[in-house]
Amino acid sequence: MKATNLSTPKFCSALQILGLALMVFWFAAPVLQAAETLKLSARLVWGTNRDKSADDELKAMTPKLKSKFVNIFKWKEYYEISKKTFQFPKHEGKQIRMSKNCEIIMKLLDKDTLQVQVIGEDQLQRTVKHPLKPILTDGDLFVVGGDDKDSYGDAWFLVITHPNLGKEHKKEE
Amino acid sequence: MNEKLVIQIQAYLDGELSAEARLQLLARLEKDSEARELCDSLKAEQSLLKDVGEKDHELPVAHSYFWKAISDEILPHPSPRNQTRHKQTAGAFQRWSAWLVPGGVIACIALVVFQKGLLDDVLDGIKSTGKKAARRAPSFHEIDSQQQNAGFISFRSESEGVSVVWISNY
Numbered sequence: 001m002k003a004t005n006l007s008t009p010k011f012c013s014a015l016q017i018l019g020l021a022l023m024v025f026w027f028a029a030p031v032l033q034a035a036e037t038l039k040l041s042a043r044l045v046w047g048t049n050r051d052k053s054a055d056d057e058l059k060a061m062t063p064k065l066k067s068k069f070v071n072i073f074k075w076k077e078y079y080e081i082s083k084k085t086f087q088f089p090k091h092e093g094k095q096i097r098m099s100k101n102c103e104i105i106m107k108l109l110d111k112d113t114l115q116v117q118v119i120g121e122d123q124l125q126r127t128v129k130h131p132l133k134p135i136l137t138d139g140d141l142f143v144v145g146g147d148d149k150d151s152y153g154d155a156w157f158l159v160i161t162h163p164n165l166g167k168e169h170k171k172e173e
Numbered sequence: 174m175n176e177k178l179v180i181q182i183q184a185y186l187d188g189e190l191s192a193e194a195r196l197q198l199l200a201r202l203e204k205d206s207e208a209r210e211l212c213d214s215l216k217a218e219q220s221l222l223k224d225v226g227e228k229d230h231e232l233p234v235a236h237s238y239f240w241k242a243i244s245d246e247i248l249p250h251p252s253p254r255n256q257t258r259h260k261q262t263a264g265a266f267q268r269w270s271a272w273l274v275p276g277g278v279i280a281c282i283a284l285v286v287f288q289k290g291l292l293d294d295v296l297d298g299i300k301s302t303g304k305k306a307a308r309r310a311p312s313f314h315e316i317d318s319q320q321q322n323a324g325f326i327s328f329r330s331e332s333e334g335v336s337v338v339w340i341s342n343y
Contacts (some may be wrong), residue, residue, distance in 0.1 A: 015270065015277070022277065022281060068333040125340075140335065143336065147341065
């Protein structure tokens with residue numbers, strides 16, 4: 001006959017389950033973290049004081065974004081050359097072609113540092129780093145810009161935003 | 174014979190009468206032959222019933238109780254010394270368990286908080302006093318360039334929430 005020791009506390013098994021859960025979580029956490037992805041949007045924008053010609057198939061910037069740009073920069077008109085929304089694992093980089101001559105490489109250096117490498121004509125031109133948190137949590141815009149060497153007086157802008165920023169603007173409109 | 178006298182006789186036989194009432198009844202019984210006859214017959218009946226009594230009846234023993242009685246006989250009886258040691262061990266285990274369970278839960282929560290980076294968000298929330306304060310300005314724009322004649326301007330518009338790195342000769 002099996003004699004059962006009734007004096008052993010029942011929560012002994014609860015402790016074992018807790019310990020097991022802790023171990024599983026401990027080993028699973030890095031894997032889960034590595035699998036986390038980052039989603040961002042990038043727009044290549046052309047700023048000019050000229051009206052676009054009829055044959056240009058350029059899309060005008062959304063009014064909300066345009067109002068921000070008008071308050072900061074001197075140009076009157078802003079056109080979207082391209083817009084890309086992309087997702088990449090946080091521990092890996094992502095190369096995105098924005099136009100025929102412009103590519104960017106996005107990479108997360110640490111938890112809150114986004115690195116953007118600007119490649120023009122197949123050569124690395126600039127590497128800029130920026131905190132990620134204001135972009136993701138506060139809806140801030142990170143803009144890398146410069147003078148357009150092919151069109152005097154005009155400018156180009158690379159606008160990094162939260163991917164849902166455009167959707168919010170559409171709703172507001 | 175009246176009913177009151179019969180009740181008094183019954184009470185006398187049951188020992189329920191007071192001393193005074195008992196004396197009065199005994200005096201009455203000496204005079205009243207019919208009452209005495211009733212008292213004697215009731216006494217005889219009472220003595221007969223006392224002798225009869227009730228038989229003992231054994232209840233059937235429950236199955237589980239039967240086997241428990243056997244196991245109690247088989248298992249060694251703990252000595253007082255062993256019992257004391259067992260109580261001490263169980264008490265120490267319970268004391269440790271009382272700390273271990275909440276400690277384990279706190280460790281799990283702390284692990285989740287640290288892994289998800291929630292602590293930083295909480296601390297940021299405590300430090301900030303309003304929405305504007307929570308909008309922490311980017312602390313740096315690090316810029317590397319392979320071109321020697323490159324010029325940069327970095328600025329931020331708080332009102333628009335826009336950080337700009339302007340490259341002068343791209």
